[in-house]
Amino acid sequence: MKVAIFGRNFDKGFKDYIELFFQILKEKKVEITIYKKFYDFLEREIKLNTETIDIFSKHEQIRGKIDMLFSIGGDGTILDAVTIVRDSGIPIVGINTGKLGFLASIAKEEIESAMNAIFLKEYSIEERTLLRLETSSGLFKDFPYSLNDISVQKVDSAMITVHVYINDEFLNSYWADGLIISTPTGSTAYSLSVGGPIITPQSGNFIISQISPHNLTVRPIVIPDSAKLKLKLEDRSLNYIASIDHRSIMIKNTEEINISKANFKVKLIKLNNTSFYKTLRNKLMWGIDKRN
Secondary structure, eight states, rough: EEEEEOOOOOOOOGGHHOOOHHHHHHTTTTEEEEEEHHHHHHHHOOOOTTTEEEOSSSSTTTTOOSEEEEEEEEEEHHHHHHHHHHTTTOEEEEEEOOSSOOSBBBBBGGGHHHHHHHHTTTEEEEEEEEEEETTTTTTTTTTEESEEEEEEEEESOOOEEEEEEEEEEEEEEEESSEEEOOOOOGGGGGHHHHTTOOOOOOOOEEEEESSSSSSOOOOEEEETOOOOOOEEESSSSSSSEEEEEEEEEEEEEEEEEEEEEEEEEEEEEEEOOOOOOHHHEEEHTTTEEEEE
């Protein structure tokens, strides 16, 4: 087996767990390649033995060459990892060094048991839908895809107006601080924080959620993921913030934004002892009440 390792810097409390992780890989004689920036951090923090380790820095270097990619960090790290695996079909395993971790579902205390399950192939692979963003000026042209959501937001105190069309049919003019278009995967992220619904991963839907709308009768709406969305911006402000997951840039109010389902999916490894509903109960603490 050959695996890639991608990650972010972590605090000292995770040091023993990352050492255990590499020890298990060594015992199983797994070939390893590590993302260059993460490798540099590991070399400083845990004095990593470099004799049998390769380094990569671009997605082309691992395409078709590894069995899976380990993402060491939180959900944001997995969003970064998606920009590395792209449409290669490489499955991602998320080990959580953060706090919540819907996508990075393996807790640090579970590393040993989770790794054993992976080597015994006691897992399944979930395919997650992505959003594709297209604009006349070619925004995010290196990788215009999102696992969680695409959003447009104001840059100052004034609200903005976003005219939304679904399959060229006018839906609504949203007067708000911004608008979020979310995948089912992203339904437990930014969309949830503004009152959007939770959607199961394989439901085949997108969510349109508004950020602090001026009209309180406007509510999030769930649409088929076969729909094609068009967003037109209108405001006195010349600039907006456009975001794809965690990547943000300034855009002009003349931009027309088109959003549709990507023509490929991202693969996530799910251990057999986990499920989406179990994750909801644990992460959102459903049913945690002194009366129960």
